[in-house]
Amino acid sequence: MSLKISDDFSYKKQIEWWKAIIDSINDGILVIDHQGTVQLINPEYTKITGVTPEMIVGKSLRQIRPTAQLPDTLADGKSRVAVYRKEGNIEYMVDMAPIILNGEIIGAVSVCKSLTEVHKLSQELKKKKEKLKQLERTMDSLYQAKYTFDQIIGKNGGLREAVHIAKKAAETSLPVLIVGESGTGKELFAQAIHNRSDRRDRPFIPVNCAAIPSALLESELFGYAEGSFTHAKKGGKMGLFELANHGTIFLDEIGDMPYDLQAKLLRVLQERKVRRVGDTIERDIDVRVIAATNKDLQQLVSKNRFREDLFYRLNVIHLQIPPLRERREDIPDLIYSLFRSSTVNSSNSSNVTYSIDEKTLAVLQSYDWPGNVRELKNAIEYAICMAEETHIHLHHFPEWITKSELTDLAQKQSIQTLREATEKVERKLILETLYQFGNDMEGKKKAAEALGISLATLYNKIKKYKINS
Ligand SMILES: Nc1ncnc2c1ncn2[C@@H]1O[C@H](COP(=O)(O)OP(=O)(O)OP(=O)(O)O)[C@@H](O)[C@H]1O
Ligand SMILES: [Mg+2]
Incomplete structure (x- = not known):
């Protein structure tokens, strides 16, 4: 028609x-x-x-x-x-x-x-996709582990053994428990394992279980559903486990995890699913867990402060990092490496080469380093800052490192009474502990705990001994 x-x-x-x-x-x-x-x-x-x-x-x-x-x-x-x-x-x-x-x-x-x-829309879509990619890259770089095994310095047998086991662990997704004193490099190992594993391009999420208030830890770890509590965000919030999906979550100071939360963590690890607080649905997750502690977890288990089933779940691969005083032979290499990576004078010139004499090295090797590599690192930064030249001398280091308590006391003939001597040691110990943990609120809390005194007592002593804080 x-x-x-x-x-x-x-x-x-x-x-x-x-x-x-x-x-x-x-x-x-x-x-x-x-x-x-x-x-x-x-x-x-x-x-x-x-x-x-x-x-x-x-x-x-x-x-x-x-x-x-x-x-x-x-x-x-x-x-x-x-x-x-x-x-x-x-x-x-x-x-x-x-x-x-x-x-x-x-x-x-x-x-x-x-x-x-159509073209305009597709252009817009392209732009948005680029933006999304950029954001993803930013997110990945925010949550990227920066250390690799190459940066772990030390020839000591115990340390090499730990490196050997850690490299094997990196080939799997098995849980790893890293045990070592404060500042021995637990996080360094955790990052190195992640970076060597096939999860390296996915997030590495560190969580300090001791730093997050226990009331918040559960929702931080597992997220929460919309309306699950008064100030809950609209749409709810993703937890760190979900954020770490396909990557690694590093549960630092696991010994400080509240007991009731330990059961929930165990369930997540066993079922590979998370349920956000106040939510009904469960979400599948694929997360590698590396936990670390400077506490004796087995002792906590025997005191019923750490769940035995969780301990076994986390301790599939066990890494023991030796303290620095048990591997004094590594101190010189660590010092030279710290010289190279020092950022103290980075504004002047990035190519400063520092040197140190044998006598100073020997003294530094005989010190006990209770704060391990972190303390050594701080001491080196301090010395570089104090030295006006590129040669580092003994007198550039803090006194308590270069003088043993006894020689120090013997040299000071003026000390007469036991009280004076005790106070002298006490002041020195507080200074040293604050130096090790840091002078901020968090550091003071840790220092008080390490010294076995309350935070209030620590403050009183800081005042008494006129310690700068
Ligand atoms: N073997 C090592 N070689 C080079 N650097 C190291 C080594 N061990 C530790 N470090 C450095 O010492 C510092 C402390 O290490 P890290 O934070 O990993 O210790 P940690 O065991 O997690 O301490 P804490 O228990 O206090 O959290 C970091 O700057 C790290 O790079
Ligand atoms: Mg750490």
Whole structure:
């Protein structure tokens, strides 16, 4: 059935009508006659393609637009649907059909739809995707482990054994328990394992179980559902386990994890699923767990302060990091490595080379380093800061490191009474402990705990001995 226009219209009027209809169509229209000469285009065609009637009407389509496919439709009489076309920067879709009159092909018509809108949206999508990628990269770099096994300095047998086991552990996703005194490099080992494992491009999430208030620890670890408590965020919050998905979670100071939370942690490890606080659904997770402690977990187990089942679950691979005083032979190498990585004078020149004499090295090797490598690192930074040259002398180090308690006391003839001697040692011990843990609130708490006194007592003594804090 063909279209019909009212017979009332004059021929001229009919032509005007046809023209108006074609002009008002929202798609671009181009018509060629049986010879392939363009007979008409509508304004939308010009809008989409940029081609004006002056440029094309009355001319051979093939000549003006050599890649046009409409002449093919003319030749084979076949319609073509949704053909993608690109001329310069302009993209559009074209439907093409032959025009048949009395069984004869008398021309062909193409109907074009602009892809500008689609294009704009796809550009926007591309931009958003790039932004998302950028954010993902930022997130990955935020949660990336920076240390590798190459940065673990030491030739000591016990340390090499730990490195050997840790490298084996890196080939698996088994839980690892790292045990060692404060500052022995537990986090360093945890990062090195992650970076050597096939999880290296995924997040490494450190969690200090002792630093997060126990009331918050559960929702920090496992997240919470919307509306699960008064100030819960809309949409809830993802927990650190979910954040660590496909990567590694490092549970530092695991010995400080509240007892009731230990059962929940065990369930997560066994079932490999987390349920956000106040949520009904469980989410699958694939997280490698490395835990660390400077406490004797087995003793905590025997005192019923640490769950035995969790202990066995975490202690699949056991890494024992020896304290520095048991590997004094590594002290010189550590010192030279710390010299190279020191950032104390980085603003002056990055290529300063420090030296140290044998006597100073010997004294540093005979000190007990209760704060282990961290204390050594702090002492080196301190000495570099004190030295005005690149040679580091004994007198650049804090006194308690370079003078043993006894020689120190013997040299000070002025000390007469037991009280004076006790106070002297007490002051020195407090200074040393604060130096080891840091002078901030967190450091003071740890120092008080290490000294076996309350925080209030520590404050009183800091005041009494006029220790800068
Ligand atoms: N064998 C080592 N070689 C080089 N650097 C080390 C070594 N061991 C520790 N360090 C450095 O000493 C510092 C303390 O290490 P780390 O934070 O890993 O100790 P930690 O055992 O986690 O301490 P804490 O129990 O106090 O958390 C870090 O700067 C680390 O790079
Ligand atoms: Mg640590």
